[in-house]
Amino acid sequence: MFYIYLAILAIVLALTVWVLFDTKKLSLQVTAAMVIVPLLLRLLMIK
């Protein structure tokens, strides 16, 4: 189960980064950047 959750997390993180670079709307880019922080910390098993 742990690795399934980690895989889901990695996919969501990758999609968020994709949105960050794909969108032309600055507010959406800032939002995506904020979402990346907790996802990255959990992917690295820090928090």
Added chain:
Amino acid sequence: MQKHTISAIICLAGALVAAAIAGASFLAMRKPDLIVRGPGVTDVKMLSDWFPGLKGTPGDTEVYILKGADDGASMLVLGGTHPNEPAGHIAAIMLIENAQPKSGTLYVIPRANASGFTANDPQEGAPQSFTIQTPNGPRVFRYGSRATNPIHQWPDPNVYIHASSGQTLSGSETRNLNRGYPGRPDGTLTERVCYGIVQLIKKENVTITVDLHEASPEYPVINAIVAHPKAMQLASDMVLGLEMQDIKISLEPSPVNLRGLTHRELGDFTDTLPVLMETANASQGRLRGRTDEALVLTGKDKWYVRAEKLGRLYVPYDEKGHPLEERVGRHVTAISELMNSWNLEHPEKPLEFEGLPGYEDFLTKGIGVFLLPLPAKN
């Protein structure tokens, strides 16, 4: 390069910087508090010495042993079962740094849930640590999470099913050390810690086990001792001893149907006499206002004063709060009284310790004077 690509790179860089700063802060919590070996400490082992399945895991934790020259009974004190209840943790450290054994053996686990000390509960705004001033300089202690760090045990199930009873609780309770007893050798990290503590109790034939906690002022079981039926006589005698010192404490029987807790399972599954004690901690309560180090240390909170006036609390609350000195003093004095009560009934197998500060000592001198100086850094 297109304009939106440049802004994306800037946003990503900002996210990475924020993650690095936050990550460094979270990683710093994994460094354990420094605890000084007091004059009575005869040995320090790890819980994995009793249950090797914990070795190398974040659940392994120090067990301080204070063995007297004369044989006698034994007592296990658990501090830090819930790392957001600092009086239990600090009271255990008080024993380690001050108690000097004469008869019997004292086992102290100051960080029963060691993993819980490495994280905070999200959305609580709790400080990561608090500082106690001592004559030898400040001593810093972690303020952790009620439960095992989810980094060490993740994901939570939707429903937590207590293994030996089938009791169901909310999923996050799967990381609550005081819902996991008697534990399982092949269970979750939390259950393995519980199992390790049970193995210690069984292998060392521990006579009395004391689990130190704190509770929200609006929680009914507060300034209380909860005892398993077979520990009720001992706890009753202790309550009388505290009342004679003008320390009010209520005695509660361990509920038969509330499973996984020390005061129930350790009594059912081992020969020890288990009790659990609670003091009043505003910093974990639901009605609190600003949550910071000051609240942890002083317990002063205007919203709890207001709640008291509205009759919503189970403990007296005024502008003086419930400072850590008072809460630690209650725990340490109660442990002394437990020993006295045991010795009155079992003079042939005593449990005698010296050097423990009394309740008035804590109230008048504070906690810091009873903390030993840290070893000098090389």
